[in-house]
Each structure stands twice: as C-alpha cells, then as structure tokens.
Amino acid sequence: MNRRNFLKKSTSAATGLLLPIGLAASGQKTKKKVIVLGAGLAGLTAAWELVQAGHEVIVVEARNRSGGRVLTLREGFTSGLTAEAGGMSFNDNYFNLLHYVKLFNIPYESLSTPVIRNTGGNTVYHLRGRRIVPANGKIDWPYDLKPEEREGSLTDRYIQPLLNGVKDTSLSNSLYDWARSMDNKTLQQVLAESGASEGAQEIIRVTTWYADREARASAARNLLPVLQGAGSKNVYSFPGGVDNLSTAFAVRLGERIRFGAEVVSIKNDPNSVEVMVSIAGKQESIRADRVVCTIPFTVLKNINISPSLSPPKKDIIANLSYAPTTRVFLEVKERFWEGNGENGSAMTDLTIGQVQKHPMIKTGREGDRAILEGHARGQDAIQLDKMSNDNRLKFALEQMNKVHPTVFDYYEGGISKSWQLDPYALGAYSLFLPGQITSWLPEIIRPEGRIHFAGEHTSIYSASMEGAIESGARAAKEINEV
Numbered sequence: 001m002n003r004r005n006f007l008k009k010s011t012s013a014a015t016g017l018l019l020p021i022g023l024a025a026s027g028q029k030t031k032k033k034v035i036v037l038g039a040g041l042a043g044l045t046a047a048w049e050l051v052q053a054g055h056e057v058i059v060v061e062a063r064n065r066s067g068g069r070v071l072t073l074r075e076g077f078t079s080g081l082t083a084e085a086g087g088m089s090f091n092d093n094y095f096n097l098l099h100y101v102k103l104f105n106i107p108y109e110s111l112s113t114p115v116i117r118n119t120g121g122n123t124v125y126h127l128r129g130r131r132i133v134p135a136n137g138k139i140d141w142p143y144d145l146k147p148e149e150r151e152g153s154l155t156d157r158y159i160q161p162l163l164n165g166v167k168d169t170s171l172s173n174s175l176y177d178w179a180r181s182m183d184n185k186t187l188q189q190v191l192a193e194s195g196a197s198e199g200a201q202e203i204i205r206v207t208t209w210y211a212d213r214e215a216r217a218s219a220a221r222n223l224l225p226v227l228q229g230a231g232s233k234n235v236y237s238f239p240g241g242v243d244n245l246s247t248a249f250a251v252r253l254g255e256r257i258r259f260g261a262e263v264v265s266i267k268n269d270p271n272s273v274e275v276m277v278s279i280a281g282k283q284e285s286i287r288a289d290r291v292v293c294t295i296p297f298t299v300l301k302n303i304n305i306s307p308s309l310s311p312p313k314k315d316i317i318a319n320l321s322y323a324p325t326t327r328v329f330l331e332v333k334e335r336f337w338e339g340n341g342e343n344g345s346a347m348t349d350l351t352i353g354q355v356q357k358h359p360m361i362k363t364g365r366e367g368d369r370a371i372l373e374g375h376a377r378g379q380d381a382i383q384l385d386k387m388s389n390d391n392r393l394k395f396a397l398e399q400m401n402k403v404h405p406t407v408f409d410y411y412e413g414g415i416s417k418s419w420q421l422d423p424y425a426l427g428a429y430s431l432f433l434p435g436q437i438t439s440w441l442p443e444i445i446r447p448e449g450r451i452h453f454a455g456e457h458t459s460i461y462s463a464s465m466e467g468a469i470e471s472g473a474r475a476a477k478e479i480n481e482v
C-alpha cells in the first residue's frame with residue numbers, strides 16, 4: 001500500500017489559501033508543455049494547477065462541454081427546473097473541493113436548511129412490496145431481524161464501530177491503514193462477522209446511499225464515503241447547479257480547452273509524448289512533454305497506447321469495475337408530498353432504487369414544480385437501459401406510483417441518463433472489489449513514462465468529486481516536480 005500523503009493541507013503565507021503542497025509552494029522546475037486528457041473535475045484541476053505553476057497546458061475533451069460526470073440537466077424540463085445527473089453533494093471534509101469553491105467564490109448551501117430544501121417530513125420506504133412510513137422515527141422493517149436490531153439505528157450498531165479506528169480522515173497513514181484492514185472482504189462479509197443478521201445486512205445494502213447495490217465491492221470501498229463525511233457539520237450543494245463548479249474552472253482555462261477533441265491514441269516516446277485526437281472527423285497530432293490522463297479506464301481500455309503500458313497497469317485498465325447507474329427524472333407540477341408529513345425522498349428495493357428530488361436546492365426559479373428521480377444502480381440500471389425511452393419513463397412512473405401513490409396526477413414528462421451507455425464514461429464510477437484498493441490503487445496511480453494518471457478512480461476517495469479534484473492536484477504536482 002502506498003502510504004504517501006499525496007496532498008497535505010498547507011496554507012500559503014501569501015494568500016492564506018489552502019494549497020496543494022509543492023505546487024505554489026515549491027515553484028516550477030522547468031516549464032513544460034502538458035496535454036490534459038479530459039475536462040472533468042480531475043482534468044480541470046490538473047490544468048488549473050499546471051497553469052498556475054507556469055506550464056503550457058492544452059486540455060482535450062471529447063464532449064462539447066466541461067464537467068464530465070458532473071452534469072446539471074437544464075433541458076427537457078419546464079424552464080427554470082434543473083436536475084443533477086452526476087455528482088451532487090459534498091461535505092465539510094471535501095478539503096480540496098472547498099479550496100477551489102472558496103478560491104473561485106462559488107456559492108454553496110447546506111442541504112439540510114429546511115427553507116431551502118424542505119427537508120421536513122419523513123423519508124418513505126418501499127421494501128418487499130410494502131410502503132412504509134416511519135412512525136415516531138421508527139421503521140417497521142419487513143425483514144427477519146434479531147430483537148435488538150429493531151431498536152436504534154443499524155448504522156450505529158454495525159457501521160460506526162467499523163470506522164472508529166480512523167483518527168484522521170484526510171489522506172493520512174491511519175486512513176490508508178484502515179482502508180487496508182477493510183479491503184479484503186465485502187461489506188456483507190464484514191457485517192456478518194460483526195453479528196449482523198441477513199435481514200440487517202439486506203437493510204444496509206438496500207437502504208443506504210453508500211452500500212454497493214450488488215454487494216460486490218470491498219468493505220473499504222463501501223465505507224470510505226461514510227468515513228469521508230465523518231464529523232462534517234452538513235452536506236452541501238450548489239444553488240443553480242453543480243456545474244457551477246466545473247464551469248468556474250473552464251471559464252478561467254478559456255481557450256486552453258479544446259472541446260469535441262476525442263483522444264484516439266497515445267504514444268509515449270523517450271523525449272516527448274504524442275496524443276492523436278479526432279476533431280470533427282479529422283485526426284490531429286499534439287506533442288507535449290507530459291500527459292495527464294483522466295479518461296475513465298472503461299474508455300481508456302479501447303484507446304491504443306504505445307509502447308504498451310506495464311502488464312499490471314494494462315490488466316487493471318482492462319478489468320477495473322465500474323458501477324452502473326441510470327437516473328430517471330420525472331417532472332411533477334407540484335411538490336405534492338409537502339403537507340403529507342413526507343419529504344419526497346424514498347429508499348426502495350424497487351428497480352428505480354432510491355428516490356430523490358431536484359433541484360437539490362430551491363432557487364425560486366422552479367416555482368411549485370419539482371423533479372422526482374429514480375436512481376437505479378447495478379443490474380437494476382441495466383434493466384432500465386434495455387427499455388425504449390417511452391417504456392422506461394412509463395415503468396419508472398408506475399414504480400414511483402408505489403412510492404408516491406398520487407404521482408400520476410402531477411406528472412408532466414421526464415428524461416433519463418444512463419452513465420454506462422455514455423460513450424465517454426461507460427459506467428458511473430469505479431468500484432474496487434475486495435483487495436483492489438490495497439493491490440491495485442498504487443499501480444493505478446503510478447505514472448508510466450510521460451503519462452500521469454488522475455481521475456476519481458486514482459484516489460482513495462474514489463467515486464467522489466473530492467477524489468477527482470485531489471487526484472488532479474496530485475498529478476499536477478508530480479509533473480511540476482519532474
């Protein structure tokens with residue numbers, strides 16, 4: 001396990017800002033030309049930091065927009081309504097993200113401010129064919145449970161003790177030690193060893209936001225997002241859209257970003273690196289001293305890299321799992337759940353999975369309208385992908401009607417987003433299986449020749465915006481120091 005502190009917190013005396021150690025602090029050694037592959041949060045961060053350190057940067061991005069898996073949907077709904085199709089929320093422990101939020105002065109809000117989000121009321125459950133509304137905070141779980149499992153929270157009983165060993169949730173030795181200790185088994189195996197009944201394991205798998213729907217991932221991978229939020233006062237998002245964050249980088253990088261430029265091959269020469277991009281059907285070669293590659297491995301495995309990468313890296317690129325996620329967004333003309341003692345959200349074992357409402361933060365522009373989202377994961381997502389668009393919406397609406405029985409009266413139309421069908425993502429986010437954080441992550445991070453790797457899949461805080469940003473800053477630091 002690589003236990004280096006990739007990014008420490010430090011305060012620049014000049015600016016008082018939190019800076020990735022080594023970059024602004026150590027200054028540039030030699031000016032380099034760098035090509036950054038991908039304008040998601042990792043690529044944008046790497047590009048920004050490299051520009052700040054005085055390097056010449058070109059970002060090549062296949063899509064016609066920045067943000068990658070940060071995607072605020074603004075089309076397809078009544079004007080003023082927005083929904084998040086990718087990254088949504090963050091917490092006080094997103095140190096790297098918050099550094100840029102403050103640097104670029106981007107407004108953000110707590111999601112638990114009732115006036116903003118209307119969080120008052122119950123989250124509904126739909127489990128084993130039953131709609132369940134908590135009574136006095138207690139849920140009548142339709143599972144065989146031990147008597148004591150019916151009292152109090154299962155998270156407090158079984159998850160919290162697993163996290164107690166970590167004193168420091170920043171990228172510290174204690175975090176890496178803990179991750180290694182939790183990496184060899186699935187969460188279900190660890191829960192079973194802790195005495196959780198099968199019913200309790202099932203509840204945690206189905207009704208928590210962090211547990212992998214198919215129970216395949218390592219316990220460390222499942223629990224790292226929980227640990228990442230430990231001690232945070234609040235969960236936040238950006239009024240108006242999470243793409244305010246990616247756009248803040250993109251406008252500052254300006255013409256350094258080339259949109260519609262799809263990387264088709266990479267050649268790692270001893271003295272330079274050549275990237276071939278396809279722009280409007282024409283191939284163009286760009287040469288540089290270094291490359292930061294943030295392309296998800298699902299996509300990268302089909303891009304020719306010569307000479308071939310080392311066998312372990314090639315093998316990992318070909319085999320790293322990504323979680324499937326399909327989000328179906330159903331617009332309703334009123335927040336009809338308000339006043340019912342419900343908050344609109346639901347945890348279900350239905351194909352549509354977790355139900356959330358958008359916009360995450362009311363801005364006033366949406367009027368009375370809202371969007372109810374079914375967030376399908378794993379095989380459920382793949383099942384939705386097989387349907388025609390009309391059938392998918394109809395199916396999601398019928399399932400939503402089990403959760404919110406009057407939804408048909410308010411429904412106005414909908415859209416969906418499948419991340420595994422998106423050619424530049426081919427999956428929602430990386431999913432480390434047992435043992436892979438320990439044995440694969442250090443390999444993933446290791447540069448090969450002139451290629452440096454960043455992206456959520458290269459961070460211990462994988463599958464998060466924080467992980468993407470941390471990795472981009474880390475890759476920029478690597479390049480600045482060679």
Ligand SMILES: Cc1cc2nc3c(=O)[nH]c(=O)nc-3n(C[C@H](O)[C@H](O)[C@H](O)COP(=O)(O)OP(=O)(O)OC[C@H]3O[C@@H](n4cnc5c(N)ncnc54)[C@H](O)[C@@H]3O)c2cc1C
Nearest residue numbers: 038040041042062068069087088089263455456464465468
């Ligand atoms: C459904 C979902 C929900 C999420 N929820 C949260 C959340 O609430 N909180 C949180 O912190 N995180 C969340 N995340 C995770 C977070 O959004 C991601 O970890 C992060 O945005 C990934 O950034 P990245 O730069 O690593 O990758 P990406 O954003 O995927 O960036 C890679 C870029 O490379 C580009 N690219 C791909 N192929 C090529 C090519 N051949 N040539 C050129 N460019 C190419 C892509 O278009 C993309 O722009 C969520 C993600 C998803 C999908």
